Amino acid sequence: MDNQRQLSVYQFALLTLLFSLGSLARMIRVDEYRSLNLSMGMCLVPFALLIYLNVSYEQTWDFRVWPFFSLTFALWPAVLKRYAKNGR
Structure with a gap:
């Protein structure tokens, strides 16, 4: 994989995580999404290994x-x- 594609995959994954954190924060009525960042990131690692x-x-x-x-x-x-x- 060349560097340009790696960067775009990284940016896509980062934006997807950011938007899903924002949506989750709205659903559970949390003012700041940043408090959910670490916990959701830690949940993604086992899910990636499962997939x-x-x-x-x-x-x-x-x-x-x-x-x-x-x-x-x-x-x-x-x-x-x-x-x-x-x-x-």
């Missing part, structure tokens, strides 16, 4: 499933924009 048991499984999943799964991320904003424009 990808080894590197070969991860690479197989990346090549077989991820292209189709990533289409939902690409198409979802277009669907939301269409329905927002129609007012439904």
Whole structure:
């Protein structure tokens, strides 16, 4: 993996963590999300080990499933924009 891709994956993971912390803080009505930062970060490590048991499984999943799964991320904003424009 080249450095540009590593940086973008890191930024995506960081922003995802930040937005999920902010949403969780709103749901449980906490003023500052920073108090949840360490606990949620520590929960992510075992979950990552649960999802990808080894590197070969991860690479197989990346090549077989991820292209189709990533289409939902690409198409979802277009669907939301269409329905927002129609007012439904």
